[in-house]
Amino acid sequence: MEWMIDTANLEEIREAMDMLPITGVTTNPSILKAALPFDYEQRLREIRALTPGCSMHVQLGSEACEGMLREAQELQALLGDDIYVKVPVTEQGVKAIRLLKARGVNVTATAIYYPLQAMLAVSAGADYLAPYCNRMEQNEIDFGRVIGQIRDMIDLGGYASRILGASFKNAGQVVRAIDSGAHAVTVPPALLKSCLNSALVTDAVAAFTRDYAKVRGER
Numbered sequence: 590m591e592w593m594i595d596t597a598n599l600e601e602i603r604e605a606m607d608m609l610p611i612t613g614v615t616t617n618p619s620i621l622k623a624a625l626p627f628d629y630e631q632r633l634r635e636i637r638a639l640t641p642g643c644s645m646h647v648q649l650g651s652e653a654c655e656g657m658l659r660e661a662q663e664l665q666a667l668l669g670d671d672i673y674v675k676v677p678v679t680e681q682g683v684k685a686i687r688l689l690k691a692r693g694v695n696v697t698a699t700a701i702y703y704p705l706q707a708m709l710a711v712s713a714g715a716d717y718l719a720p721y722c723n724r725m726e727q728n729e730i731d732f733g734r735v736i737g738q739i740r741d742m743i744d745l746g747g748y749a750s751r752i753l754g755a756s757f758k759n760a761g762q763v764v765r766a767i768d769s770g771a772h773a774v775t776v777p778p779a780l781l782k783s784c785l786n787s788a789l790v791t792d793a794v795a796a797f798t799r800d801y802a803k804v805r806g807e808r
């Protein structure tokens with residue numbers, strides 16, 4: 590099980606790295622936009638520096654294959670050869686995934702809503718597949734079923750691709766993605782915190798703290 594964080598906010602990243610068993614950090618242009626103002630390249634370098642030992646997944650901005658290949662090279666020059674470039678699974682994207690993998694680039698196939706997209710990305714060699722759970726749910730697509738189908742296909746074919754559940758808006762979606770076969774999830778840190786700090790949990794801990802004081806004879 591891998592836990593990644595879906596954010597470009599440096600404070601959130603620092604806090605999550607300090608507290609949680611994080612293995613990677615993911616962004617996309619919209620996540621980065623939410624963290625403006627900053628210098629794009631500097632922010633990516635800062636995120637990289639804050640997450641040693643973690644995988645870093647950065648989305649490409651171009652829609653055409655040629656642009657994606659160029660950008661991937663630029664990102665590798667900026668952040669290191671071991672980054673994962675996030676490629677949306679479109680026609681141009683599938684083409685780019687094949688070419689990037691032929692060059693040995695790590696690829697996270699993203700914007701996945703349909704099993705067929707995932708299957709094509711797996712065949713093209715993608716390392717991670719990011720199905721968009723909340724967005725699927727909003728469009729009446731059963732994301733748990735889709736993840737289960739993708740996982741069956743990966744296991745049956747003996748592929749190395751890993752499912753990275755993404756686009757989460759509540760804890761139930763995260764749990765369902767894992768339960769359905771996701772190898773990894775990328776979650777906004779605020780969502781993880783809201784679960785760890787829920788009133789049910791904190792009230793229980795407060796009662797234990799009061800009782801602890803009593804059993805230790807403290808006033």
Ligand code: G3P
Pocket residue numbers: 595615616617619721723724755756757775
């Ligand atoms: O990593 C998930 C992200 O790319 C999409 O998430 O919240 O915009 O649906 P969201």
